[in-house]
Amino acid sequence: MTSTPIPVAVLGPNGRMGSEACRAVDAAEDLELVARIGRGDDLDAAAQAGAEVVVDLTVPSAAKANVLWALDHGMHAVVGTTGWDEDALAEVREALDRNPRLGVLIAPNFAIGAVLAMRFAEIAARYYESAEIIELHHPAKVDAPSGTARHTAAAIARGRAAGGLGAVPDATETDPLRARGAVVDGVHVHAVRLRGLVAHEEVLFGGVGEQLTLRHDSFDRVSFMPGVLLGIREVASHPGLTLGLDGYLELG
Amino acid sequence: MTSTPIPVAVLGPNGRMGSEACRAVDAAEDLELVARIGRGDDLDAAAQAGAEVVVDLTVPSAAKANVLWALDHGMHAVVGTTGWDEDALAEVREALDRNPRLGVLIAPNFAIGAVLAMRFAEIAARYYESAEIIELHHPAKVDAPSGTARHTAAAIARGRAAGGLGAVPDATETDPLRARGAVVDGVHVHAVRLRGLVAHEEVLFGGVGEQLTLRHDSFDRVSFMPGVLLGIREVASHPGLTLGLDGYLELG
Amino acid sequence: MTSTPIPVAVLGPNGRMGSEACRAVDAAEDLELVARIGRGDDLDAAAQAGAEVVVDLTVPSAAKANVLWALDHGMHAVVGTTGWDEDALAEVREALDRNPRLGVLIAPNFAIGAVLAMRFAEIAARYYESAEIIELHHPAKVDAPSGTARHTAAAIARGRAAGGLGAVPDATETDPLRARGAVVDGVHVHAVRLRGLVAHEEVLFGGVGEQLTLRHDSFDRVSFMPGVLLGIREVASHPGLTLGLDGYLELG
Amino acid sequence: MTSTPIPVAVLGPNGRMGSEACRAVDAAEDLELVARIGRGDDLDAAAQAGAEVVVDLTVPSAAKANVLWALDHGMHAVVGTTGWDEDALAEVREALDRNPRLGVLIAPNFAIGAVLAMRFAEIAARYYESAEIIELHHPAKVDAPSGTARHTAAAIARGRAAGGLGAVPDATETDPLRARGAVVDGVHVHAVRLRGLVAHEEVLFGGVGEQLTLRHDSFDRVSFMPGVLLGIREVASHPGLTLGLDGYLELG
Incomplete structure (x- = not known):
């Protein structure tokens, strides 16, 4: 060339x-x-x-x-x-x-991996009864959950709707300290803040007898x-x- | 209905x-x-x-x-x-x-998650300089690597070819005990055998400053x-x- | 014998x-x-x-x-x-x-791995600026967070005290949906509920430039x-x- | 002070x-x-x-x-x-x-986390039938497996000996491409080389129905x-x- x-x-x-x-x-x-x-x-x-x-x-x-x-x-x-x-x-x-x-x-997000993870999450969502998101960032971040996590939750919600899925199963009755995290478009989102991290996201899908996990790590700008x-x-x-x-x- | x-x-x-x-x-x-x-x-x-x-x-x-x-x-x-x-x-x-x-x-594989992971791997492969596979199974399995891992390696190879990528970067000069594992279609594949496991696969993609991971766990038939x-x-x-x-x- | x-x-x-x-x-x-x-x-x-x-x-x-x-x-x-x-x-x-x-x-918990993880968490806690817990269970569990997670948080708190550590770093100002989860003994605890899982716990420790993770999975009673x-x-x-x-x- | x-x-x-x-x-x-x-x-x-x-x-x-x-x-x-x-x-x-x-x-290794992981691995090893190591590094590394992985394997071997454990279970009969990796002191060690990574180690312990994982990530010197x-x-x-x-x- x-x-x-x-x-x-x-x-x-x-x-x-x-x-x-x-x-x-x-x-x-x-x-x-x-x-x-x-x-x-x-x-x-x-x-x-x-x-x-x-x-x-x-x-x-x-x-x-x-x-x-x-x-x-x-x-x-x-x-x-x-x-x-x-x-x-x-x-x-x-x-x-x-x-x-x-x-x-x-493009609000130039990280190809984050874009791929979001797209894969939307596709996978229609096939799994359960879906949750864990986002992990450096402890200097001032807002929670991250924008990427909120967009991913929206993508999962679209996938679930396309697959005809209802609410995720969750029998929680007692959670006085709010350990179940945020709920964004029906999807639970957890925000971890840890010294040493930069920007990371993990999407967990669960079905009877199996799990599918998508994870993206940004170590550097x-x-x-x-x-x-x-x-x-x-x-x-x-x-x-x-x-x-x-x-x-x-x-x- | x-x-x-x-x-x-x-x-x-x-x-x-x-x-x-x-x-x-x-x-x-x-x-x-x-x-x-x-x-x-x-x-x-x-x-x-x-x-x-x-x-x-x-x-x-x-x-x-x-x-x-x-x-x-x-x-x-x-x-x-x-x-x-x-x-x-x-x-x-x-x-x-x-x-x-x-x-x-x-269908040789009815696990929707394994099929999704393989498809996602092919898509992601074109965008990442590095890709490796770790498959993990119960210790009674007699062959290594698993068929799913070999199919996934082939899918990654197709994705890399579509993206115009050459060989994965690897400066290894000394590896007397063969720790770098199998090479299937140019992709390194590692087989773990561990009591307590059933059938699991992890696909790792690496680029400068980032990582994308796809993991599928089958806990039960x-x-x-x-x-x-x-x-x-x-x-x-x-x-x-x-x-x-x-x-x-x-x-x- | x-x-x-x-x-x-x-x-x-x-x-x-x-x-x-x-x-x-x-x-x-x-x-x-x-x-x-x-x-x-x-x-x-x-x-x-x-x-x-x-x-x-x-x-x-x-x-x-x-x-x-x-x-x-x-x-x-x-x-x-x-x-x-x-x-x-x-x-x-x-x-x-x-x-x-x-x-x-x-013994309230006969899972050797969970007992080991809790002990290791207490030891590691004194050496890391950040520590968080993610517990993951099947969606039929009625309480959150799990007892094991609460005990682990207490063990981390003991370790941090022994190491002379203060509060974990956390600049969060805006978290309207409570994505940061529960706080138990000063440690953030997140509870995931996912079909396909049984009982799992992940303890994350973070320091400048590094992370230590302890994870225990119970797949079966x-x-x-x-x-x-x-x-x-x-x-x-x-x-x-x-x-x-x-x-x-x-x-x- | x-x-x-x-x-x-x-x-x-x-x-x-x-x-x-x-x-x-x-x-x-x-x-x-x-x-x-x-x-x-x-x-x-x-x-x-x-x-x-x-x-x-x-x-x-x-x-x-x-x-x-x-x-x-x-x-x-x-x-x-x-x-x-x-x-x-x-x-x-x-x-x-x-x-x-x-x-x-x-001190050959000043990473507290790596030292902790090695010590925890020795303690845990006596209680688990299976143990394997995955080390992951940047692709410019010239030797495999890493020195830390070899030391960890030795620590696991000491732990297994103290616990009276014999060889790890492994029914592998067919592995023409050597996917099962290196064997160091009886412990299988796998070396991953991936762009974007620095120095990472994962130690997997497996028993009937459970898994214990120790992971250390060094993102920066x-x-x-x-x-x-x-x-x-x-x-x-x-x-x-x-x-x-x-x-x-x-x-x-």
Whole structure:
């Protein structure tokens, strides 16, 4: 493969995700980092450098304008910021209608493993009487349960509904200290906080005489980079708006 | 749902799988066990009892004749015996051509969880640099590695090929006692034998900064019954020959 | 070893634990089941049969009288019932004072693995900043968290105190659904209920850059039998009253 | 506690372990890093700086001379280098005879969790019919199985011997690809190599109806530092030569 590398501009190159992304793009032979646009820098530098894909790892308040700017200048966009509401998405869709060749990927989670685990959980859920989630994180995390765990619970609930399953079996009568954890969309979710951990999730499915377990461990932020690179490589062949990295994965 | 129960005949009702299957069919409200045909019994009893689905849990040498008989008498067949060669499958296909309304499911593994794990492993394999398998069984097992582990290794190899991955990274230079285990289709497979266990499999995927783990535990033979019941319920709506329970699962 | 088998009487031979105990004693070459005393049977049958050790697997209301009777007739006692208060224990100690050669073991948990896990947890606790417990059981269990989990939390608390550790680190500010579980003696305890499981416990210890995990799985009631047999074999060499199977284990 | 901090000199401060150790000593309130002695630096700087404890994280060829020098200058020594033979240890013991107040700790493994897991494995081994080890490391490791796994196997063998246990049960007849792994002191050891991992060990014990699992994960070299600090703090109260960090742990 001696094709020309894809020219990439990274917006927000000094944040934790952004600096990893710059390193990862730099290290990839089929990609070329042509611009790093920090806060206060002029976006035009990305255009002048010939970027074809813009990676936005800035903050929610800036992301929409960045994406619209990229589309107006003929560039695809890969976006890692969260907090997009329907109005903002509608504006992006309009801009894409004017540039039907271009693609935008908005992915709240670039960890391919977490995305796979969530998808597998939805598929498996329809076949198991019981399902519970344990998420485990470092003790500096301020909220519980994690967003990934809540999304996984929703995916399990969709799977159970598709399989015609009712409530999970649970004969608990006495639980004065709330050991059974949170209930999200009918699924019990437990949050562990442990020094030494980063971000981990375990999904347990139980049936008569058997158990199926899915576990994803993120030991380091660098684990998000394969997802970012996949997004950059694939965005040109997925015109229009794609929500979620799973839209780019071969899950069939 | 007040529909008539599906009338079922079980061939091989006295074996370990067969006796569980009889119990499971008996306990299912939408199924009715109308005939139990042991060795030496006349297959015609199944026809006279009005069976619509024949479940064959006999031995490889008997299974083909049983299936052909079932098709000739207008019954679907769900088969758990292994050892089918291409000639035998061709005969079944011919019989099905004469009875295009009928279905046959031949499933070497009725554990839904094991089938799901194998499918998930194939999907995940394309996204991870490293993959290894640990299978764990009771210490009375005479062969290693297990058939399920070998099939899973093949599935991983297919996934890696689809993802364009080469050999797994492994710098091992010194391993005089062969601690790195078996290599099946390029995937390292480790076999653990431990008192107290039944049949378990763990598939480990590793990438930079992350790990994805799939684990299936069979604690009891009864865990195969949901797969058998699924086969019985679905065989009529899957005319023709289906190899493997995954053909009946919603994996998309 | 051609020594004479120890003659054993089982009280409560028809309960779930009792019937397993009879099978286990029967199968052990160094033990002989000489009497099975059910509800309403005369205890004297144990004496007439020459029992040297009485195994009480009856109910709390009957256990004290059985033990006192055994001591008065010169027999050691191994007891699996719970619910002993200080008064009852004092009576047993008095009877032992009159028979200083005899031994009594009262063990609320005969699972050697669970006893080991609890002891290891206490030792490890002094060296880890974080500790949490996940207990997992079948969904028919009516109380949460399990007694074993509560005892393990107490053991961890003792270990942390001995190590001079304060509260576990936990920055959680927002947990509206109580995903962080129960807090027992300062230790978070999570209770999972899953079809297919029996009784399982996982103890997680975390420090900077590392994790230590202890897990015990009880797949079957038969797992209590090695503890019962150990008690029977060792009670004669442990005169006086012993509370807890750990008193008979080599843990040093 | 307003006691004076212990003055510490680190030998080999520029290696991977040494630089972590300098950081850890610096960060500990009860310790003071008074000297960093690199290759070619004069050891006398440690004496002049008033060090009471010397931490040797150099190379095997230099360690013995460093320890003898420290003892001659009235300092305790904490040593992380391996490769000590009996002659070298004898010289250290002689020097200690001349300075009976001083202590030396030689520890091949400063990970408290790994030391605990090994000790727990030896205790548990006497109570379980089956035991196997799985060690998991990054794929750049050149030897298999790991030294820790071999030491753990030896500990299990000691435990089994103390418990009067014979060979582990294993009916394997057919294993053409060597999936059953290495056999070390009668214990099967499996080595997994996976991108994303650092250093991990899992010890599995199995009995009828139950399993006990011990697992230790080292995610980062920093996990060795609590063991180094423990050694520094405790060496003065353990005069003479101590081999292995377990000599300083409260394991009873």
